[in-house]
Amino acid sequence: MLLPWEYGVRNLARRPVRTALTLVALATVVMLVFVVVGFIRGLEQSLAVSGDENVVLVYSVNSEENIENSSIAPSSPSVLAASLDSAVKRYGVLHVSPELFLGTRVKTGAGEGGLGLVRGVSLTAPLVRRSVKLVEGNWPGDGEVIIGRLVAAKLGSSTDAMAIGNSIDFEGKQWRISGRFTAGGAAYESEIWCKLSDFQTTTKRQDISLVAMLLSPTGSAAEVELFCKERTDLELRSIRETEYYAMLQQHYKPVRMLAWFVVVLVSGAGIFAGLNMMYGAVAGRIREIAMLQAIGYRRRAILISLVQEGVLLAAAGSLLSGVIALTLLNGMAIRFTMGAFTLRIDSVAILIGCGVGLLLGVLGALPPAFKALRAEVATSLKAV
Amino acid sequence: MALVELRGVFKSFRKGDETITPLDNIDLDIHAGEFVSLMGPSGTGKSTLLNLVSGIDRPDSGTITVDGTEVNKLSRSKLADWRAANLGYIFQTHNLIPVLTAYENVELPTLLLKLSAAQRRQRVELALEAVGLSNRADHYPRQLSGGQEQRVGIARAIVAHPKVVVADEPTGSLDAETSEQVQVLLQRLNKELNITMLMVTHDSNVASIASRQLMLDRGKFLEAIRS
Numbered sequence: 001m002l003l004p005w006e007y008g009v010r011n012l013a014r015r016p017v018r019t020a021l022t023l024v025a026l027a028t029v030v031m032l033v034f035v036v037v038g039f040i041r042g043l044e045q046s047l048a049v050s051g052d053e054n055v056v057l058v059y060s061v062n063s064e065e066n067i068e069n070s071s072i073a074p075s076s077p078s079v080l081a082a083s084l085d086s087a088v089k090r091y092g093v094l095h096v097s098p099e100l101f102l103g104t105r106v107k108t109g110a111g112e113g114g115l116g117l118v119r120g121v122s123l124t125a126p127l128v129r130r131s132v133k134l135v136e137g138n139w140p141g142d143g144e145v146i147i148g149r150l151v152a153a154k155l156g157s158s159t160d161a162m163a164i165g166n167s168i169d170f171e172g173k174q175w176r177i178s179g180r181f182t183a184g185g186a187a188y189e190s191e192i193w194c195k196l197s198d199f200q201t202t203t204k205r206q207d208i209s210l211v212a213m214l215l216s217p218t219g220s221a222a223e224v225e226l227f228c229k230e231r232t233d234l235e236l237r238s239i240r241e242t243e244y245y246a247m248l249q250q251h252y253k254p255v256r257m258l259a260w261f262v263v264v265l266v267s268g269a270g271i272f273a274g275l276n277m278m279y280g281a282v283a284g285r286i287r288e289i290a291m292l293q294a295i296g297y298r299r300r301a302i303l304i305s306l307v308q309e310g311v312l313l314a315a316a317g318s319l320l321s322g323v324i325a326l327t328l329l330n331g332m333a334i335r336f337t338m339g340a341f342t343l344r345i346d347s348v349a350i351l352i353g354c355g356v357g358l359l360l361g362v363l364g365a366l367p368p369a370f371k372a373l374r375a376e377v378a379t380s381l382k383a384v
Numbered sequence: 385m386a387l388v389e390l391r392g393v394f395k396s397f398r399k400g401d402e403t404i405t406p407l408d409n410i411d412l413d414i415h416a417g418e419f420v421s422l423m424g425p426s427g428t429g430k431s432t433l434l435n436l437v438s439g440i441d442r443p444d445s446g447t448i449t450v451d452g453t454e455v456n457k458l459s460r461s462k463l464a465d466w467r468a469a470n471l472g473y474i475f476q477t478h479n480l481i482p483v484l485t486a487y488e489n490v491e492l493p494t495l496l497l498k499l500s501a502a503q504r505r506q507r508v509e510l511a512l513e514a515v516g517l518s519n520r521a522d523h524y525p526r527q528l529s530g531g532q533e534q535r536v537g538i539a540r541a542i543v544a545h546p547k548v549v550v551a552d553e554p555t556g557s558l559d560a561e562t563s564e565q566v567q568v569l570l571q572r573l574n575k576e577l578n579i580t581m582l583m584v585t586h587d588s589n590v591a592s593i594a595s596r597q598l599m600l601d602r603g604k605f606l607e608a609i610r611s
Contacts, residue, residue, distance in 0.1 A: 001496045010483035291479040294440050295540070296468025296496045298461050377440040378431070381475065381552075 002301050003292070008308040011281065019313065022277035026317030029270030030357040033263055034325035037352045038343035039334060040259045046341035047249050050186040051242035052214075055128060056086070056221045058228065059210040061237040067244075068103050071207045072236060074200075079234065080211060084227055086219030088127075095214035097121060097128040100199050100207070106192065107169040112157035114335075117191045118145075118170060120199030120208075128214045131186050137164045137179025140194050146179040148189035150340035153333030168192070171202045187245075190340035212241070267356050274364015278310050282368040289372050290380030299373045306369035307362055314361025318354040325353065385452075386413035387580055388437060388548060393446035395432055406432045407443070408603030414548075419574040419581045421594035428600045430584040431552055437582060438471050438550045439463045451547050468496035472541030472579075474551035478533040480525040486512065486536045487521040493544040511539040514577070515569060531562030538569060542579060549573075551583040555590050567593045 012019050058080060063070035073079075077098040081087065088095040099121050106116030119125075123139075126132050140146050145168065152162045167174050175194060183189045200206065215221065221240045228236040239247075282289070292302055330345035345353075372380075390412040396405040406429025414420050422430050435441035436448055439455045440463075448456045450470060458466055467473075472493075480489045490511050494504045512518050515535040525533055534554065541549050554570065555563035571593045573579050583594060591597045599606040 004484075004488070004492075004495065006488070007481065007484065014483060287477070287479060288481060291473075291475065292492075293464065294438065294467065294473045294475075295493050296464050296466075296471070296544075297492075298464045300461075378435040381440075381479075382431075 001297075003297065003305040005308075008305050008312060011285075011309050012313060015280065015284075018277060018280055022273055023313055023317050023320070025273035026270060026314050026357065026360060027320045029266055029273065029360065030314075030318045030321040030353050031325060032266045033356045034321055034329060034345060034349060034353040035343070036259050036263050036266070037349040038325065038329055038345045040256050041346055041349050042334065042341045042344040043252060043256065043336065044249065045344050045346075046185055046187055047245045047252070049131070049184055050188070051240075051245040052130065053240065053242050054215045055241040056213045056215060056224045056238050057210050057241055057244055058213065058224065058236050058238045061228075061235045067101055067210055070101075070209045072210070073234070074098070074206055074208055076208065076234065076236065077211045079231075080213065080224075080227070083231075084219070084224060086215055086223050087213045088216045088219075090127075093124065093127065095124060095127045097125045097212040098196060098208045099125065099210050099212060100196055100203070100205065101209040102171075102199075102203065104170050106155055108155065108157045108161035109167050110157070110161045112155065112161060113168075114155045114157075116151065116155055116170065118199065119188075119191050119193050120196035121193050122196050125193070125212075128212045129183070129188060130214075131184040132181050132188060133183070134179050134181045137177070140178050140198075142195060142198050143173070143175060144178040145175045145192050145194040146181050147177055148191050148193075149180065149182045150190040150333050150342070151192055153335055154190040154340035156335060171199075173202050185342070187341075263352075263356070267360065270356070270360040271363050274310055274314065274360045275367060276364075277313065278306065278365045279368040279371075281309065282306065282372045286372055286375065286380050286383040290375070290377045290383070293373075293377045294381060303366075303369050303373060306372075307365045310365030311358055311361035314357045314359075314364070315354075318357030321357070322350055322354060325349075387416040387418075387451055388412070388414035388582070389447070389449040390433075390437070391447045391449075393433075393436060393443045393448060395429070395436065395441075395443050405603045407436070410446070410603070410605065412598075412605070414580060414582060416547075416580055417574070417578045418596060419571070419583070419594040420596045420598060421583045421585055421591035422598050422600060423584075423586060423588065423591045424600035426586065429603055430586075430600055433600065434550050434552055434582065434584050437548070438473060439467055465496075468493060468544065470547045472544065472546035472549035474534075474538055474541045474549060474554045476553040476556040478525070478530075478537040478557075480533055480536055480540075482525050485522050485524055486517060486528065486532075486539075489525070489536055490539045490543050493540060497544055507543050507545075508539075511543040512536075514542065514573065515539045529562070530558055531565055534558060534562070534566055535569065538566070538573070542573060542577070546579075548580045548582065551581060553585055554583065555585070555587065563587075563590065 059067050059070035060072050077096050081094050099119055101119045107113035152159045164177050166177050224238040228238045325345045329343050332343045333340050393407050393410040395407040396403055424430050442456055490508045494507055515538050517535055555566050574581050585591050
């Protein structure tokens with residue numbers, strides 16, 4: 001038979017200051033777990049939604065996996081179009097997007113700025129990058145750019161500085177912001193897009209970085225890959241876009257592993273908060289615990305009651321952190337090397353955060369409970 | 385047959401290099417309804433004997449039988465169940481749980497029995513009535529006087545209708561007047577409810593309320609002072 005639920009609940013109010021401090025400590029630990037897990041989930045989600053199964057990227061064979069370093073002939077799109085039937089063609093428009101992609105220093109009108117990602121695109125880009133949606137303003141004309149939802153976060157500038165009509169500087173030229181776009185959480189959301197020809201002129205480049213092709217139902221990525229391997233003179237390679245982002249996932253694996261390690265370290269610190277609270281709570285109740293055994297309560301029942309106290313406090317801390325994380329952290333933009341992404345406090349993050357919180361409650365309560373229950377009842381009844 | 389039977393009970397402790405033998409081949413019979421007090425100087429094994437009878441300590445050798453159950457042979461969990469059903473314990477320092485009301489403190493032992501909520505309520509109310517604290521049921525221990533706290537402790541000890549109630553210095557932490565009230569209460573519970581009691585005290589006045597007084601010294605019973 002277990003001890004009454006009220007016993008565990010009311011025991012938390014015995015030492016209100018200690019309980020409150022422990023609650024804050026546990027809530028802080030769980031909050032840190034939410035931040036780190038939200039970071040990992042956001043990064044994974046950003047990379048997961050960035051790839052389109054039907055899009056193939058063709059870029060320079062010499063650039064390894066870094067498309068920013070890729071340089072291919074401007075004729076590549078037409079060569080590919082003429083040689084392959086793999087791309088979608090609708091109303092006479094081939095869904096092939098030549099793009100020039102650069103990482104370059106971008107400054108806002110307010111003097112803020114940082115390293116931005118700029119993509120020179122043609123009108124076919126939205127046909128291939130199907131998640132991109134212009135949500136405000138117009139498609140860029142000469143000297144104009146459209147900016148992704150997370151560009152301000154990527155540049156570390158204010159959102160106001162990125163308002164439509166404002167100007168930004170890069171590659172020695174001033175560009176007017178003509179519109180804003182979203183991409184369903186994909187990596188493009190931290191990019192600045194402008195007209196390809198305009199960007200080539202500004203950067204004094206004739207080449208492009210890549211060609212993105214939307215495969216038709218009859219087309220296959222293998223066909224494009226075979227073409228690239230056969231035409232060694234073009235020095236091209238191809239990769240399915242999903243595979244490209246899966247590769248980036250692998251690239252960021254050490255970062256994710258490090259983040260998980262931080263979760264473990266932070267959780268470890270949290271256990272000490274729980275231990276401190278429960279050792280204090282149990283130390284003052286040695287005689288009471290012995291009395292409960294003397295009147296017939298089994299040690300298991302007392303152990304469960306003590307664990308219940310720890311878990312109750314941890315659950316309260318987790319709940320508090322969960323509410324704060326969901327309302328304040330969820331969707332917060334994070335600047336990262338690949339661009340920017342948002343912290344994602346999803347069901348998995350909630351589950352892990354609250355799970356860690358409850359685990360802290362259990363692990364924090366067990367050692368002091370075992371210590372108290374190991375003592376001889378007869379001796380403990382005389383404890384001061 | 386006696387309700388409580390101790391046969392050849394031996395118990396010793398190591399304290400540094402010294403071996404202390406608080407109980408040395410003790411025999412004792414306590415009959416149902418009897419009120420036995422146990423006196424003796426400090427460290428002579430009074431509490432040890434009480435702890436052995438209540439099953440919270442085990443003898444080195446010998447047998448302790450309560451109502452036909454050889455308690456020294458029960459496992460730890462079986463002993464807990466046995467205590468819940470058969471034993472009431474009155475402590476010197478009340479040992480009430482401060483976060484529970486008087487009613488909830490008294491109710492604790494009944495939660496271990498197979499009783500309905502109504503039966504539990506009835507038992508708790510009767511126990512509180514028996515100790516004259518029905519009007520303090522909703523009070524927390526901090527809102528009670530020392531004597532009232534001890535009476536709640538006594539109500540907790542009798543609420544499960546135990547076969548034996550053991551009391552370890554039940555008046556040890558009370559002033560003279562309150563001690564007197566508790567003595568009267570214990571005597572009344574023994575006589576009116578026919579509760580078998582074993583009480584440890586080093587106060588001869590308190591011991592005198594018992595129907596039989598025993599003196600323990602250096603591990604052996606001296607003569608029965610009164611029986």
